[in-house]
Amino acid sequence: MPSTDPRLPSLVHLRAAGTSLLLDLTDAQLPAVVHWGSDLGPQTPESARALAEAAVPTVGSNAVDEPVRLSLLPEHRTGFVGRPGISGSRTGTAWSPRFTVTGLDLARLDTERSDTARPHTTRPDDRGTSTPDATDLLESGPATVTIEAEDPEQQLGLQLIVQLTPEGVLRSRARLTNRGETYTLDGLTLALPVPARAGELLDLAGRWGKEKVPQRSPFGVGTHLREGRKGRTGADAAGVLHAGEAGFGFGGGEIWAVHTAWSGNHVHYAERTFDGHRVIGGGELLLPGEVQLKRDETYESPWLYGVFGVGLDDVAHRLHRLLRARPEHPSSPRKVTLNVWEAVYFDHDIPRLLDLADRAAALGVERLVLDDGWFGARRDDTAGLGDWVVSTDVWPDGLHPLVDRVREHGMEFGLWFEPEMVNPDSDVARAHPEWIMGARREQPVLARNQQVLNLSIPEAYAHVRDQMMALLQEYPIGYIKWDHNRDLVEAGDRTRDGRPAVHAQTLATYRLMAELKAAHPDLEIESCSSGGARVDLGVMEHCDRVWVSDCIDPHERQQMLRWTTQLLPPELCGSHVASGRSHTTGRRHTLGYRAGTALFGHFGIEWDLAEASEQELAELGAWIDVYRDLRELLHTGDTVRIDAPGDGVLVHGVVSPDRDDALFAYVVHDFGLEDPSPRLVLRGLDPERRYRISPLLPAVPPTGLVPPRWWGERAADGTYPGTVLHGAALLAAGVQPPRIQPDQVVLFRVRAEM
Numbered sequence: 001m002p003s004t005d006p007r008l009p010s011l012v013h014l015r016a017a018g019t020s021l022l023l024d025l026t027d028a029q030l031p032a033v034v035h036w037g038s039d040l041g042p043q044t045p046e047s048a049r050a051l052a053e054a055a056v057p058t059v060g061s062n063a064v065d066e067p068v069r070l071s072l073l074p075e076h077r078t079g080f081v082g083r084p085g086i087s088g089s090r091t092g093t094a095w096s097p098r099f100t101v102t103g104l105d106l107a108r109l110d111t112e113r114s115d116t117a118r119p120h121t122t123r124p125d126d127r128g129t130s131t132p133d134a135t136d137l138l139e140s141g142p143a144t145v146t147i148e149a150e151d152p153e154q155q156l157g158l159q160l161i162v163q164l165t166p167e168g169v170l171r172s173r174a175r176l177t178n179r180g181e182t183y184t185l186d187g188l189t190l191a192l193p194v195p196a197r198a199g200e201l202l203d204l205a206g207r208w209g210k211e212k213v214p215q216r217s218p219f220g221v222g223t224h225l226r227e228g229r230k231g232r233t234g235a236d237a238a239g240v241l242h243a244g245e246a247g248f249g250f251g252g253g254e255i256w257a258v259h260t261a262w263s264g265n266h267v268h269y270a271e272r273t274f275d276g277h278r279v280i281g282g283g284e285l286l287l288p289g290e291v292q293l294k295r296d297e298t299y300e301s302p303w304l305y306g307v308f309g310v311g312l313d314d315v316a317h318r319l320h321r322l323l324r325a326r327p328e329h330p331s332s333p334r335k336v337t338l339n340v341w342e343a344v345y346f347d348h349d350i351p352r353l354l355d356l357a358d359r360a361a362a363l364g365v366e367r368l369v370l371d372d373g374w375f376g377a378r379r380d381d382t383a384g385l386g387d388w389v390v391s392t393d394v395w396p397d398g399l400h401p402l403v404d405r406v407r408e409h410g411m412e413f414g415l416w417f418e419p420e421m422v423n424p425d426s427d428v429a430r431a432h433p434e435w436i437m438g439a440r441r442e443q444p445v446l447a448r449n450q451q452v453l454n455l456s457i458p459e460a461y462a463h464v465r466d467q468m469m470a471l472l473q474e475y476p477i478g479y480i481k482w483d484h485n486r487d488l489v490e491a492g493d494r495t496r497d498g499r500p501a502v503h504a505q506t507l508a509t510y511r512l513m514a515e516l517k518a519a520h521p522d523l524e525i526e527s528c529s530s531g532g533a534r535v536d537l538g539v540m541e542h543c544d545r546v547w548v549s550d551c552i553d554p555h556e557r558q559q560m561l562r563w564t565t566q567l568l569p570p571e572l573c574g575s576h577v578a579s580g581r582s583h584t585t586g587r588r589h590t591l592g593y594r595a596g597t598a599l600f601g602h603f604g605i606e607w608d609l610a611e612a613s614e615q616e617l618a619e620l621g622a623w624i625d626v627y628r629d630l631r632e633l634l635h636t637g638d639t640v641r642i643d644a645p646g647d648g649v650l651v652h653g654v655v656s657p658d659r660d661d662a663l664f665a666y667v668v669h670d671f672g673l674e675d676p677s678p679r680l681v682l683r684g685l686d687p688e689r690r691y692r693i694s695p696l697l698p699a700v701p702p703t704g705l706v707p708p709r710w711w712g713e714r715a716a717d718g719t720y721p722g723t724v725l726h727g728a729a730l731l732a733a734g735v736q737p738p739r740i741q742p743d744q745v746v747l748f749r750v751r752a753e754m
Helices: 045-054 312-326 350-363 402-407 425-431 459-473 502-519 554-564 591-598 613-636 726-731
Strands: 011-016 019-022 031-037 086-089 100-108 137-140 142-151 155-163 169-178 182-192 200-207 210-218 222-228 243-245 252-261 266-272 276-287 291-293 297-302 303-310 338-341 368-370 412-417 475-482 524-527 546-547 573-578 600-605 638-641 650-655 661-668 690-696 723-726 744-752
Touching: 011 045, 011 155, 019 155, 031 182, 031 243, 031 252, 031 303, 031 368, 045 137, 100 137, 100 297, 137 425, 169 182, 169 291, 169 312, 182 266, 210 554, 210 600, 243 276, 252 276, 276 303, 276 726, 291 297, 303 312, 303 600, 312 613, 312 638, 338 573, 338 650, 350 368, 350 402, 368 475, 402 412, 412 573, 459 502, 502 524, 554 573, 554 650, 573 591, 591 613, 591 661, 591 744, 600 613, 613 661, 690 726
Parallel strands: 011 137, 338 368, 338 600, 368 412, 412 475, 475 524, 524 546, 546 573, 573 600
Antiparallel strands: 011 019, 019 031, 086 182, 100 142, 142 155, 155 169, 169 297, 169 303, 182 276, 182 291, 200 210, 200 243, 222 266, 243 252, 252 303, 266 276, 638 650, 650 661, 661 744, 690 723, 690 744
């Protein structure tokens, strides 16, 4: 029944960065989204009410006798026959709640920045908080709206948090509280409506070594359901689910997108019902009986991010700006990182590693990371995992010889861990087999010779935390590569009859990361999970970059980086120069192609430098210089990806926020049908300004290079003057690209003329 509080508004309108969100809470019902999309401009109570009334659907044929009302948390009781927001019961009862809104609070956000981890909140009497009065419309700029609701008959309480950030990103989550006897929650997913013109879907797929593969489909009747049941985000995860106008691309077409910020089991879905409702949404995927709420216990859903934009780049820019505005976002220059894995694997020969550190420092490397194999009985991948104690067999003096050498060169030292995993052949597994996750007495099937350590068991959590803390205390470790190399199969708590525990494991992992960082505020953590299998905004509340993929082949990495940056800005995407022959695909590539690909991320090296020739070392040093010179541009600018400039060609770049400077990459990915390729057009520049565009060719030119006429005469130092054109001309007409062979890249520097 309606609330008796006369101060409760029935309409809430939030506006930010060219977007609007209009919520309807008429008759104290859960908020229905009247509009989420382009900015509606200022609204009066009369205009907002008229729009809300205009959005009420007519009663369809063979349907319930009242217009079906779709709320942010869809309710079955309204006649909606799609996916309900809450699925659960109290042993078969209380399975269809009817919530009544009892309170609403609005806290305005700072328009200069937003905080993705901790939304701005204020007390009711603080400036910046609006206490609703008798008006029918509550209107604000960026803000957090907290809605309280109750179902006294089914003894459930609900809190919905809806936030529109200064970047125009919509975040929402729910907290469900049980007021009665034990309530089993089977699922809680939020839904955002999209208009009928959103007729096409795009999300991501993939596998190990080939993450972030885009896939498109029509938005047909039924449910497009992407479930992650791996206990981690997954190499095949949807990532960002987009619904947009047919043919939408990087530069155009209205798009509505969602992302579930959770690293455990999760859901993304798009649903179209026979009566015209189209929604996109997501949440946590709960296993049977995983969340059982006792009286007064509360379940909190992950954040569901919603982004409206015109073109995929606009969607990405909003997410990038949101992440960059966080106080915990990496602010120092992103260090050139050398990881030793593909250089030495498990062969931790100390003189060899010391030599590698010397060679890295000479090139300008700023961080060295010691990968797997330094601990316990870990001489290969069959033993020792879970025993986080330095092996005296391999390191008789501890890690000090290598750490000291790294630090003497002014580099930072990083160390590899896989804290959630354990080999059965390890001291900890032999001492505590009950700490291994499983659904029954027998352990689950092995994967990579390992099992999962149940961090939701306090003693197991303390074991890992204390061993990691001891190492962080003994050595000046500035960086952790946090790996996670197997799916969670039958991930139950064997100390509790094998009850599902993915939810608890995910929260424990977040808690461990947070605890380590609280004790060591300057510590950075990389999320690595068989490469890119844990890339989501839940883990990024605790991590400082992701490892995009275990495959460093630049031919594959071009596409992976292109689509990983749909969610994360380049500075959070680990991108390395590997050896000439890829360890995962066997392909051979020039150093220019390897480095020109790695440049558009957090640049690093994964290569035994002792095997590199003097010419290769000189060329690699030149690329490191380019990265260090341009990383401020690369890591603060707007990512731009050009739609299909030619068959077999990829074009992408970064444009500075003030539009003064830009760097673009022209990549010939495969042989195309057109020779020469079509003109190269560049988006994101100021159409009124004049720009000098010229090729940037560090060290060795790409193979097969035939320069176009506009490059001008080659100078003695190997540079070309290029030409000067207006931004409008570069977008509308473009320039002829050079001829180069496949798997080659040419960089173009574009700078405004004063």
